[in-house]
Amino acid sequence: MSDIRAFILSTAPALLCMAAAGMGGEVALQQGVSPPGYAGCTDTTLVVGETHAKAHGADPTLHLRGVANRLLLKFDLPKRLLGKPIESAELRLFVPTVSDCDYLAEFICARVTVDWDNTTVLAPAVKGQSGPAAPGDYDRKTDYANGRPAGAMDSETFFAPAKKFWLPPAHLGPDVPKGGRWIRFDVTPAVEVWLGAEAPNYGLCVTGLNIPRKNTPQYARAEIPSAEYAKDKALRPKLLIRTPGVGPGYMVGMTHTMRRFCDRSPRFKYRGGDVTRYELAAARDEHEGFQVLVKPIRQPLRAVRFDWTDLVHTADKTARIPRGRISCFSQPPVKLTWTWYTRDNYRKAYDLPDPLVPFEQADLARGQATPFWFDVHVPADAKPGSYTGDVTVRPANAPARKLTLTVRVWNFGIPRQWNFHTMGQMIWREVRKYHGQLTPELRRKYIDFLLDHRYGPIQQYNSGLSPAAEDIAYCVERGCNTIYLTGDYKGNVQVVKDRFESVKKILGKKVDQVVCVIYIGDEVTHVDKLKGLSRKADQLHAEVPGAMVMIGGSYPHKEMIGYLDVYDPKLATAAVADNTSPGRLHYKMDDKRAAAIVRPARARGEEVYFYGDLPPLADALHGGMECPVIGPRVMMWQAWKYGLNGHELYCYNIWAKNTAGTGGKKWP
Structure with a gap:
């Protein structure tokens, strides 16, 4: 439960806080604004592939067009900084709006290596093109070890609004809010090279990054005020150079x-x-x-x-x-x-x-x-x-x-004994593969890790007892309240019955604190597939009374009521459309459906969990790597809101590719 005041502080503009870090002074270069009378900024738009484009001249706008255009900007640097160290340098461009952004567009900033002026119209050489470098060509070789392509000192991204199969990072707020926003590029390496006379100052290039995609190339459009922009001089491009201070640096x-x-x-x-x-x-x-x-x-x-x-x-x-x-x-x-x-x-x-x-x-x-x-x-x-x-x-x-x-x-x-059921797929063979062995001590460490975070060490799709018999008493003592008698029921009722009796013997009176689950199916999407499963459920209810029959990815359709004890729909944040195909069964639950089905099911003595597998589309939350970390917290608040009493997480540790290692490293 983090304090909102700290959240506000943490997202304050960095420049307002530089003094607190002991940073030095700042030199701002902006045409006609700073220093007063400054006239050292030259800029232009180069159109890739067009050799007869109109020269930029006094155009008040720089035309950003995805990978099609390149913006060139050159700032004359103050002579008093020549040969002097700096702490950082930042290029700022004002973006009023962005249009035609299909999903996302990323723009890099690189150091220009061939001279140009604002009458240049020839497009620079492109990848695969032979011959001498053209005016305005930029560095594509220097590796800044910053996650960008060679030559790119920094990059900024624009995101399209949310739509089907696309979830922009909404936690960052509007991509370009009403009134526009400044984008910032760290250009410290270029300015240091120029001030140290290691290379001539031919300026900076901003251009689109061609991100691999399944459809058309990126063509996001933005009209950026240039150094000649007259309506509001404060929106012209800026170069901010920070000089060393006396603080920690x-x-x-x-x-x-x-x-x-x-x-x-x-x-x-x-x-x-x-x-x-x-x-x-x-x-x-x-x-x-x-x-x-x-x-x-x-x-x-x-x-x-x-x-x-x-x-x-x-x-x-x-x-x-x-x-x-x-x-x-x-x-x-x-x-x-x-x-x-x-x-x-x-x-x-x-x-x-x-x-x-x-x-x-x-x-x-x-x-x-x-x-x-x-x-x-x-x-x-x-x-x-x-x-x-x-x-x-x-x-x-x-x-x-x-x-x-x-x-x-x-x-x-926080109660030591849980009342919310948690389970997932703990793949022990992946642990063994990563460590080379699986000792009892190592196994206990992984169990403790899951229990510390209130998830049961369940092998959801394993046919055996989970947790293992030797771990059950320890797990229940630490709060675990879910046991799988099997995660892959094939019809051998006696095996399941014997396991249930062994669990009762291990736990004694504490068996009343747990739910013993028999997992008989997964994501059933048509009524025809329910026939065999309903017969299994009837048999289990008769032979193993007290155990709970569950289908993963199930919704309490009328065809399932009376057979299942545990439902497990996928939780959606957007409205779920009704099925139109005869016999088709969905397994998603939105706000409206949750209000209609959860509490009646609980009143019948049934359990209603929810699950998530892949990271989110626009209609679901999850704790996947690409998602805001707030996602798992929001999911649990949704569970409270709807009256859900369990969560199935697939999967704890799909490590097949991770353990192979990349660049000499492997994880976890």
């Missing part, structure tokens, strides 16, 4: 855990500023988190590590949350696999953080904000009230920075 941001941050992808870029205080709230025995982002400004940071203190109650100094209850994790970026799903629904194989790896220390690249995830586990006996302590960032080659963390503990605790 790096920015630190404290923020929530509602979204992922990764400067290697414009979709996940950290756009907040320097924030050194954060407050969160949690119940007793609850896990809650926050993130710290560290962005080296002046130089790369070496051997960065964190330490932190106990959190001390503000009113009772004897009450503490011990520092051992706080954990720190790095978030290594992972490139999404390019599949039909990534292609059709995200349009790009993003780099993004996903695995949380226990953190000790790391070297951090200059100019990129690196996220660190902190987990606070409030003790079950913590005294209600506010606790405060310090988190300190300690680079080996820069001064330490002290951050303030406040945790408000509510006057209630």
Whole structure:
């Protein structure tokens, strides 16, 4: 339950916070605005493939056209900066509106390597074209190790409005809100090269990135005010150069855990500023988190590590949350696999953080904000009230920075015994493959990890007992309340009956705390397939009374009532259309359907769970890698709203490709 005040602080413009980080002065270059009388900006639009286009001249607009056009901008730099170090440089362009954006469009910024002026009309050489470089050609070779193509110092992305099979990052707000917005490119490497006389200043190029897609090339359109724009001079292109200060030379941001941050992808870029205080709230025995982002400004940071203190109650100094209850994790970026799903629904194989790896220390690249995830586990006996302590960032080659963390503990605790059923598919063979073996100790670590996060260690599609017999008592003692007698019932009722009796023997009176599930089918989409399943259900009800019969991905259609004890529809956020094909059965549930079916089913003594498999289309929420991290929280609030009493998560660990390793690395 993160404090909204910290959320607002974390998304404040970065420039407003530079002084807090000890940054230096700022030189702003903008035609006719700053410095007063400045006339050193030249710009033009090059149209790729058109050699007889009209020269830009005094055109008040730069015409951005996806991959078809290139914008060239050159700023004369102040002589007093020549040969001097800088901390950063940023190009800003104002975008009033964007049109014709099909899904997403990404634009890169690169250093121009061939001279030009605003009468240039010849398009630069394109990939595969021989001959000398043309005026306005740009760098395609330098690898900035920033997740962009070679030559690209930075990039920005525009997203189309939501539509079928397309879910833009709505958590970022309007892509280009009414009134327009500034887009920003980090051009520090280019300005440093020019000031150091390592290469002549031929300016900057902004052009579209051709993202692989199944349909037409990107052609997003934007009319950007040029250096000649007269209606409002303040909207002309800007180059902002920051000079060194006396502070630590790096920015630190404290923020929530509602979204992922990764400067290697414009979709996940950290756009907040320097924030050194954060407050969160949690119940007793609850896990809650926050993130710290560290962005080296002046130089790369070496051997960065964190330490932190106990959190001390503000009113009772004897009450503490011990520092051992706080954990720190790095978030290594992972490139999404390019599949039909990534292609059709995200349009790009993003780099993004996903695995949380226990953190000790790391070297951090200059100019990129690196996220660190902190987990606070409030003790079950913590005294209600506010606790405060310090988190300190300690680079080996820069001064330490002290951050303030406040945790408000509510006057209630999370029950040890769950009343919400959670299950999924824990693939133990993937664990064995990753580690080379599966010892009892390793197995227990994975079980503890799932139980710490209140998910049962269930093998949903395994024919055996799950959790295994030797783990059942431990899991139930830790709160697990769901046991699968089988996840793949083939009709051998005696086997299931014997397992049920063994569970009763293991748990004794505690068997009343759990639901024992017999999984007989999955995502049944036609009434014809129900005939055999209904016979199995009748047999199980007669032979194994007390066990619950379940079909995964099931909705309480009239044909299922009386046969199933556990329904498991897919939860949708958009309206679900009625089936029009005779005998067709859907398994999605929206707001309207939930109100009509959940509480009546619960009143009949049935269970209604919900499930999610793939990351979301426009009509579903999930905890998938591409999704805002707030998604799993919202799902649970939806469950409370509808009266659902369980969640099936497919899948915990599909690791087949991960364990193969990429670039010498594998995860988890």
